[in-house]
Amino acid sequence: MNDSLDPYVANINELAWNRRPQHRYRCSGQSETAALGRVKCSNGSIQYKAYCLECGGRGANFPYSQIEGLDEDRIPFITEHDIIPCERCGSAEGSEVHHWAPSYLFEDSHDWPKSYLCRACHLEWHSIVTPKMSSHRRAA
Structure with a gap:
């Protein structure tokens, strides 16, 4: 997600605007930290998105090329669709x-x-x- 020492978290404001999590109504919007999460789609595919640690709001998908080499076990599932x-x-x-x-x-x-x-x-x-x-x- 970023060039810092931990590629699994980022400052929300450093992400491209379309990848920034969309804060949900219950979120204070004050959280500046996003984490990388997995979404299991109903067709079985996996998408990777940044999500707000406070409210769970998600941004747009990250290209698989930016996820290559990361440890899947460190990227939690944030949603599984029926x-x-x-x-x-x-x-x-x-x-x-x-x-x-x-x-x-x-x-x-x-x-x-x-x-x-x-x-x-x-x-x-x-x-x-x-x-x-x-x-x-x-x-x-």
Whole structure:
């Protein structure tokens, strides 16, 4: 997460704005420390996110390239999602959260609606509606 001696914690203000945890309503917002946590998605994949140690609010995913070499046993699971059927085709193979407002474009993306789509439907949606999103995301 950072270049300090402990790669599992960071000062929230030193993180890229979209990776900073979104504080929850019960949080004082005074905590300056974030830790690295794992989220087990309903499709079985693992995402790595910074989370606020006070309220548990999470930020956007870290690329796997930034996680390589870290000790998995030191990164706690902060959420495990149940298997939710795809809202489009009904597949029970596990779904992904489709964010209607990507966090790299909208600071209030956590307030926007979300849908649950299987991987195939999610990829199809993005190939039709936002075909250039991947290249924009990497550049952001």
